Amino acid sequence: MLRSGAGRGGSQKQPTGAGLRQRTHTRGIAVAATIITNGIIRTDAFAEPVEALTVSRGRILAAGSRDEAEAVAGSGAQIHDLKGASVIPGLVESHVHPIFYGLTRNWADCRSPLNRDIADVQKTLRATLRNLTGNAWVRGWGYDDTLLFENRHPTRDDLDAVSTDVPVIVSHISGHFVVANTKAMEVAGVTEEMSDPAEGRLVRDGNGKLTGLMWELGAVNLIMDAAPKPRESELQDAAVHALSTAASRGMTSVHDLGIGLMGGAMELETWEHLADADRIPIRVIGYLRGDYATDLLDARPDLFTAGPRGNFDLVGAKYWADGSIQGLSAALTQPYSCAQESCGDLLFEFDHLVNLVKTIDAAGGQCAVHANGDRAIRTVVDAFAEVKKDGGRSDSRHRIEHLQMASANDIEDLIAAGGAASVFANHIYYWGDRHRDIFIGEERASRIEPLADAVSKGLHFGLHSDCPITPMDSLRTLWTAVTRETSSGVTLGPEQRLTPAQALHSLTADSAWLAGAEGTRGTLLPGMDADLAVLDRDILHSNSAELADVGVVGTMVGGEWVFTA
Ligand SMILES: [Zn+2]
Known part of the structure; x- marks a missing residue:
């Protein structure tokens, strides 16, 4: 059974912040409540603003008039003057890769437009090579074949030109492909004689020779598993950096x-150790890489049901049903516009996927399955x-x-199956133009991320950035969902836009619901966790230019300020 609603409080361990205050209190020092007032306070996306909030012991004690707030606050309450700023329930980013994001600080940044062509990518990788120590690999990330002048993936030859002695790898912005030089393939044991792995492909040229491009995760992992693993301290620093960015x-x-995506199984220990050391500033809801989850369930049958460990809670497992549209690896029902012979590939047979979902379901966990193409979405539904x-x-x-190419029918059936979604709204801005002009044509592109359909059908859904694929910024994601503007300034599928209130609901209450936390988070009603954000404007009364540039004044988690501007 999903640990949902109010049942998750009570006997569950208190969030770390609240626990600390409790210890202070038992030493005999009464902890004063805080009254937050003098601004526009929205307890949820659709309610009229209230005058004041009372926060005590990590929870919202009152939300209403100033008098009501003062009446429950008791003596010695502190006043937090908003000075006209606005308060919303804390934003819930429902799909990011915090450790991956934090680690990219140490990797060669091969994204465009910084890198205009493959020569630029080589230059970027060479700069990293010069500073390399020990047995490290040269590691680049974020290249996008369709934004490079040559309009192709780099090859092993391109990377051999950087080094033939040191392993050199560069991963695609989607995370679904990696290119390796000859040395990296050698170390990873990838040979010309090898056949394709499950759930992936070793790309070959016209003569049947490996190009160095590892297609999809089965092939990508052959290389990644051989690359030197970051130490746990590096993973911890990466995670904390990512969460600080999120809080800001x-x-x-x-x-x-x-x-487990970047640091292997050690990533789970990383989160658990950070939680035990009280180093997680905001709440982290975890979905473990599927193969690790099934491996671990024997030893830890309560893997998903044990309840929060400090600010960390593992609730499910992650699987991938297909790849990305821009990589031509999303599974479509009709061919790609730019590759009439190709509909992409499903990464799982239907029966295999059913068995995986059954295993996680029986263990009380949630399955989170990546699906972009309409064929993949239908299969998962x-x-x-x-x-x-x-x-x-x-x-x-x-x-x-992601749910990129869902039809209204898919959404209805997903709801009937008891399912939900997290939608990659930022696709519209970052890939919308190329989806329309190159990959899937005007008609299909105009309804990628069908947000208005999701609302009208009653789907519970979050919105996400997939950071580091796009920036860690839920307010920017909200702007994209509201405007559906692409990077060239075109509105893509205006009928699928959300109102600011609908987008805020998705990023707060609905995203809390996605992880079964609707009884404690997602609104600022009395009894809920005091998780909130203070913004420099009222986003429900901002035009699109104002929405593009919202400032964060402060962020509170469990009654503690974790960020102040
Ligand atoms: Zn992702």
Whole structure:
């Protein structure tokens, strides 16, 4: 059963912040309540503003008039003067990769437009090579073949030109491909004689020779598993850096959609150790890489149901049903506009996917399955429905991640299957133009991320950045969902826009619901955790230019300020 609603409080361990205050209190020092007032305070996306909030012991004690707030606050209450700023429930980023994001600080940044062509990528990698120590690899990330002048992926030859002695790898912005030089392939044991791994492909040229491009995660992991692993202290620093960035943009929770993606199984220990040391400033909801999850369940049958450990809570497992549209690896029902022979590939057979979902479902966990293409989405919806029909949990809240090409019908069936979604709204800004002009054509591109359909059908859904794929900034994601503006300034599929209130609801209450936390987070009603963001303007009464540039004044988690500007 999903640990949802108010039931998650009570006997569960208190969030770390609240625990600290409790210890202070037992030493005999009464902890004063805080009254937050003199601004526009929204307890949820659709309610009229209230005059004041009372925060005490990590929770909201009152939300209403100033008199009501003072009446429950008791003596010695501190006043927090908003000076006209606005308060919203803390933003919940429902799909990011915090450790991956933090680690990219140490890698060669091969993104465009910084890198205009492959020569630029080589130059960037050479700069990293010069500063290399020990047995490290040259590691680049973020190249985008369709933004490079040559309009292709780099090859092993391109990377051999950087070094033939040191392993050199560069990963695609989607995270679904990596290019390796000859040395890296050698170390990883990838040979010309090898056949394709499950869930991936070793790309070959016209003569059948390996190009160095590892296609999809099965192939990518052959290389990644051989690369030197970061130490746990590096993973910890990366995680804390990412969460500090999130807090500075008003986020009070993030969902890590793929624990183990970069640091292997050690990433789970990293989160647990950070939680035990009280070093997690905001809440982290974890979804463990699927293969690790199934491996661990024997030893830890309560893997998903143990409850929060400090600010960290592992609730589910992550799988990938397809790749990305821009990589031509999303599974479509109709061919790509730019590659008439190709519909992309499903990474799982239907029956296999059903079995995986059943395993996680039976263990009380949530499955979060990446699906971009319409064929992948349909397959995952059918798998969720099959598991439910076959005795699965009725309120499973299994999730589809990205949901880029869902039809209205898919959304209806997903709801009927007890499922939910986190939608990659930032796709519209970063890839919308190329989706329309290159990959899938005007008609299909105009309804990527069908947000208005999701609202009208009643789907529970979050909005996400997939950081580091796009920047860690839920307020910017909100702007994208509201405007559907692409990077060239075109409005893509205006009928699928959300209102600011709908987008805020998705980024707060609905995203809390996604992880079964709607009884404690997502609104600022009495009894809820005091997780909130203070903004420099009222985002429900801002025009699109104002929405593009919202400043965060402060972020509170469990009654503690974790960020102040
Ligand atoms: Zn992701």
